[in-house]
Amino acid sequence: QVLLVQSGPEVKRPGASVKISCTTSGYRFVDYMIHWVRQAPGQGLEWLGMINPGVPRGDSAQRFEERLIITGDTSNTVYMELTSLRSDDTATYYCARDLSYMTAGFWGQGTLVTVSS
């Protein structure tokens, strides 16, 4: 059974950073891409980036290139760190594993990040 379990909710000040974990189980970790997707209140789904767990660092969507760091480790866990947080980064952040090529077939439960002064 494929499972993705994310870390808990976070409250951050503007300008701070947040790091969310996504711990996977039930499959061979290095065989599938992991994506990060977010949904801000009242908005749609937005893709942030992805990682091939077999390499140290992932790729980010262009608009997040300077603020987003996606990494993985040997404990079947992927991390997403977003820096220089703004109020419009307030959102639920999801990790998701590929089912077929670049298709998010298995999702974590989501992590609410609130950015507020």
Add this chain to the structure above:
Amino acid sequence: QFALTQPPSVSEAPGQTVTISCSGATSNPGEKFVSWYQHFPGGTPKLLIHRDNEWPSGVSRRFSGSKSGTSASLAIRDLRPDDEATYYCAAWDASVRALVFGGGTKLTVL
């Protein structure tokens, strides 16, 4: 990167069939496979269709995907009240290495 355009909302009566469009996807099936997701408020998105028209394990056959030209569609037949959700299409843009989501379509079952 390319954009995927969906109608903001659709509505239909229970028992009927509704179709949600997603325009902008290429007509080359090998280049941009389209996937579809169902998302309930407060829930986790669920993959309904991948590779344009394939079902992941456990997904009801009431949901079906198709593609024609530069548009893709999700059809939901035999509508039920608990189908009320927001539906998103998505496709991989290899030119910028990004997964692009449509804006989402909110389905109301009247």
